[in-house]
Structure formats: C-alpha cells, structure tokens
Amino acid sequence: MIALILIGLAFIVMATSEGMRIISPSSGSNYSSASGILFSVSYINETDITSPSNATFYLNISGTWTIIGNASTPCEVNNCNITITNTTIPDGVYSVNVTLYNETNSVSINSPLNLSTLVYFDGTPPRVLDANISSPVAGNNYSGNLILNTSAIDLTLLISSVIFNITDSSDTQNASISGTQEGSTSRYTATINTAHYPDGYYNITIYANDTVNNLNNTARVARMIFDNTAPTITHSCDDYTVQEDDTITCTCSATDTPADVNNSYGSSGVIFTASPSTSSTGNNKQTTCTSQDLAGNLGTSTLYYNVTSSNSSSSSSSSSSSSSSSGGTSSSTTSNSTTSNSTTSENATSGEGNTLQGNQGNLATPQAIKKRNTWIAGGIILAIGLTITLFFIIKKRKKFK
Secondary structure (H helix, E strand, C coil), X not given: CHHHHHHHHHHHHHHHCCCEEEEECCCXXXXXXXXXEEEEEEECCCCCCCCXXXXXXXEEECCEXXXXXXCCCCCECCEEEEEECCCCCCCEEEEEEEEEECCCCEEECCCHHHCEEEEEECCCCCECCHHHEEECCCCCEECCEEEEEEECECCCCCEEEEEEEEEECCCCEEEEEECEECCCCCEEEEEEEHHHXXXXXXXXXXXXXXXXXXXXXXXXXXXXXXXXXCCEEEEEECCCEEECCCCCCEEEEEECCCCCECCCCCECCXXXXXXXXXXXXXXXXXXXXXXXXXXXXXXXXXXXXXXXXCCHHHHHHHHHHHHHHCCCCCCCCCCCECECCCCCCCCCCCCCCECCCHHHCCCCCHHHHHHHHHHHHHHHHHHHHHHHHHHHHHHHHHHHC
C-alpha cells in the first residue's frame, strides 16, 4: 500500500514538473535588501527550451508580476544567473518567477512547485521607541529587583533578540541583559538586582535585532538612579539622664545620596518622638528615628536615655553622711547614659551606662558634675587645713628649741 502511495506521489510530481526551476533565492529565505542577491534558474533543454540566450526575473509585488532584472549575458549550460542591483524593492514577502528566451519564443514557469515563494526583503530595523519602554522610567529611583520591560515590533520579519544595555553616568557599559519574549506578544522583559550595581545614575539602551540583523538602538532611558543604601540619620536629645516626669527634647534629621530623602514620609522625611516618655524610672530607655529615601530604603537610629527618681539625690546624700559618721569608707558609682546613632537599631547592655552624644557631646550629667564639684571643694578645704596644721606644728617645734 505504501509503495502505491509513493508511486502516486512521484507521478504527481512528474506531471506538474517543468523544465525549469528557481534555485536562488530559495523559498523562505530572508534578505535585508534585493541588492547583491544572486537570482538563478535551472533548466533542461526540452522541446520549448533550447539553449535560452536570456532570462528575466520577476517578483510578485502587490499581486502584480514586476520585472526586477535581466540576465545581461547568455545563459550557461542548464542554468541562467543574474546578480540583482535593485535597491528600490519595498519591504515585503514575495514570490519569484522567471522567463527564459529562446531565439524564437519565451517560456515562463507555470507550476507553483517550481517557483520560489515566501522570499522576505526587509531593510528596516525593528520599531522600538522611548515610549515603548514601560519600565524603568527616566529620572526615577530604584532599589532591589527591577523589572525591565519594552516592546519591539518588526513588520516583515521576526525579532531575533532584544538586549537591555546598561551603562553608568559616564556611559561605561555595566551589563548587557537579554530580554525574554512574553508568549507571542511584542513585549520583552528581564529582571536585574540593582544591589549588584554601585549606587548612582544609570542609562538603559534597547538593542533590537531582526533575523537579517537590522538593528535599532535608538530607544533609551536616561539618568535613573540605583540606590540601595539607607539614609544617614542624625538623632540627638538635649539630655540623656533626666528625673521622672521631666521633659526631654529630641531632634532628628536625615540625608541621602544620590536618591534624596522622601519628604512625604513622616514629617519632612522622618518619623520620631520629639519628647519621649519619662513617666517611669529606668536605664536605657529607647527612642527611635526612622527615615526613607526616594528609592524606598528605610534607615533607623536608636537612642538610649535614663530616667531617675526625683528623690534619688537626697537619698544619695543621706547615705553618704551616714557612712562618714560611722567611720566607714563610702564609694559612689555613677553610670553614664549611652546613645546610638546609626541606621540600624542597637541593643543596650543591661546595667551599663551610655556615652553621651548630641548636644551634650561626652560631658557628664548635671548630677555627676554637682557631686564632682563637692568632692573637689572638700579636697581643697582638707588641703588648706593640713597646710595650716603643719605650719603651727613646725612653728611650735622651733619655739621649744
């Protein structure tokens, strides 16, 4: 049965074949233009084809067979060739036919099987405009993962590749990322991690090629910002050790480069408590300041402060007097308060004091200064007393001598 089918197909081919066939351009081939293309037809000397002297090639343009060139030299044995120099053929999909001329008549191909079909001429690059790039947007700020998205269309051929070319502010290439077509649509996407690039300004240019290497690289997104660094925060209070229910006043400000602070976040780009609670006593109480930049990076600064009891000073004085009257030695330990000024929260060590920052720098608390001054005054009085005593002892000894 299969043998009979093959014999039948062979009979059909023989019945529809002719003495000539288009060899070049072949069916389904692609060209950027018709210039410099070899057009060739093979033939067999038959009753109506006897050593033709010339050949004329035609393209089917808009349904009309149009001459595109003639062989300027006599045909060779069994084939006729011509190199076309026509550069005015519009982009499109064509069929190719030929007429061979004998001395007394002409013969054209009648069987579609012997024609060359679906020949593509395309000298136009794919269409990609700035407006076709939906992401990123020129002048915007980005952090973390960024989706690149554009559309590219070629009216004649298929798109062979779409490349997202990334350059920095000096137009030095940083990366070349291949886009992936979304199904059968004209959209091409890629995803990059902006954290892999130094913070700064970047440009993205689209390189779109069709299957005959017509390139369009005119679409461009300029001066977007990659920023993956949190804002720098300055956070300080007017005191770091206060008595219970006293007021402590804090300030907070933030700066960011290159994206700038997002002034729509909180109050002028920051969120903080200007007067944190002092309603209960304790060490290393926390107050925080948070800021956001235009790329969405968040930064936090944490400060620590101490709240002492309002009667802690009198208790300390009473204890000191009692120790002196009993002949014992009194020791007093003053703990300092600590602050932290960074873009991330820090945990204080329980029981330890803090190093003062902000408006106070590294100065001691008012209570510590008062106690220190008391000790200095006492030391001075004691030194004066010892000096007077020694003076009279020495004078008395001289008198007895």
